[in-house]
Amino acid sequence: MKIFVCNLFKTYTVASTVRAMKRMGISVVEKTYYTPEDLYQDEALQAMVEKDVAAAGVDAVFTVNYWPVVARACKSLGMKYLAWSYDSPQNLPTTETMEYETNYIFLFDREEVRRYREKGLTNVYHLLLAVDSEHLQEILGGQVEYQYDVSFVGSMYQSDLPALMSQMSAYERGYLQAVMAAQEKIYGYYMVDDLLTESHLDAINEEYRVRTLEAAKSTGMEISENQILKVSMEQLSYAIATQVTHIDRLSLLHMLSKNRKVAVWTDEKQLTNSDRELLANAKIMGWADYDTEMPQIFAKSKINLNPSLRIIRSGIPLRALDIMGAGGFLLSSFQAELMEHFQNGKECVMYNGLEDAISKVQYYILHKDEREAIAKAGCEKVRREFRYEDRIGEMMRIAGLEM
Incomplete structure (x- = not known):
């Protein structure tokens, strides 16, 4: 079998996927392109992909995460397109192109798959993520010594929500603040979508429209309707999720760093002055390379934190598997599928709130x-x-590709 691996963006899992494919005896043609500004329409990129795929003589095209422009190229060629995502939700404003018969879209979050299936998309499948055991063994070698008490590796998420709320009415701001306050207390269930209604969204967008037109009129500017900010339900929900996650992570790290040695690997450019003040007692380490540095961090940390992005409704995040695969102790916020596949307190530990997380850190540091x-x-x-070979084999079986 021969697979064309198409890279449009630097992704965490593509190297592990390619290594596993080769171990399985799959012939791989790998090509890296540029990231399109328009995820749906890029005629030049689509033409390049079509030309290269046609010339390669492959059985299917594979990408990490789903790319509509690649889907268009594969549909044009009548070529099977397999996309396996470690992001949830998909960073796509619409489901356009997802219905193509040539698509096989694999998502790690079962609830997200269910939501797409309810929209009539039958070519979206649930597939758990994986760890590259062979690579981890090469990186880690033998016994490692602890260097950190508590570690966190990940984004701090600077949400668009504060900017969006600055242009809302006092009522809508108050309502969203109440929604966030409720969500902050609940782990394992993303309730935001149940609390946002079309009437709220319409009111928010009308407020944007009125304010924009008034500002344009006061300055003598002419502005058309399509230049006015209009937020979708998906965008608003994601903005709330990232804001709540930002608060989750900052609060947890701030409280733990008062009494424990806490190390944080994150993009320092994302940190505001306020964030830095809250993390003053933590050691900010900058970003870590996924393939070479992260496994070492997880193995050398007594406790590894995984406060999940709140909009991951049920799935096991990649970071949780990364930590366990490297032999690290995982302390994660509750996720339904994590509970289904791992014994809480025996194979990992989950928490259901800030106080619970702090209590469990104190306990396991001492035990x-x-x-x-x-x-x-x-x-x-x-x-x-959670082997890559098993997941790839499942993808191939579903796509009807003979191994």
Whole structure:
């Protein structure tokens, strides 16, 4: 079998996927392109992909995450297109192109798959993420010594919500603040979509429209309707999720760093002055390379935090598997599928709120043997049951590709 791996953006999992494909005896043609500004329409990029795929003589095209422009190229060629995403939700404003019969779209979040299926998209499938055990063994080698008490690796998420709320009416701002306050208290269930209504969205967009037209009139500018900001339900929901996650992560790291040595690997450019003040007692390490540095961090940390992005409704985030695959102790916010596949307290540990997380950090820092037994069991589970080869084999089976 021969697969064309198409890279349009630097992604975490493509190297591991390609390594696993080659171990399985799959011939891989890999090509890197530029990231299109318009995810749906880029005639030059589509033409390049079509030309290269046609010349390569492959059985299917694969990308990490779903790219509409690649879907268009594959539809034009009558070529099967397999996309496996580690992001949730998909960074797509519409479902345009997703219905193509040539598509096989694999998502790690079962609830997100259900939502797409309810829209009539039958070519979207649930597929758990994976760990590259062979690569991890090469990177980590033998026994490693602890260097950090508590570690966090990930984004701090600077949300668009504060900017969006600055142009809303007092009522709508108050309503969204109440929605966020409710969501902050609930782990394992994303309730925001249940609380946002079309009437709220219409009121918000009408407020944007009125304010924009008034501002244009006061300055003598002419402005057309299509130049006025209009937010979609998906955009508003994501903005709320990232804001709540930002608060989650800052609050947890701030509280823990008062009494524990906390190390944070994140994009420092994302941190505001206020963020830095809250993290004054933590050690800010900058960003870490996914393939080479992250496994070392997870293995050398007594406790690894995974406060999940709140809009991941049920799935096991990639970071949780990364931590366990490297032999690290995972302390994660509650996720339904994590609970289904791992024994809480035996293969990983989950928390249901800020106070619970702090309490569990204090406990497991002091109970080394119990902590290390959990980390060992979690590592054995992911290396046995979350192999890239098994996931790739499942994709190929669903797509009707003979191995």
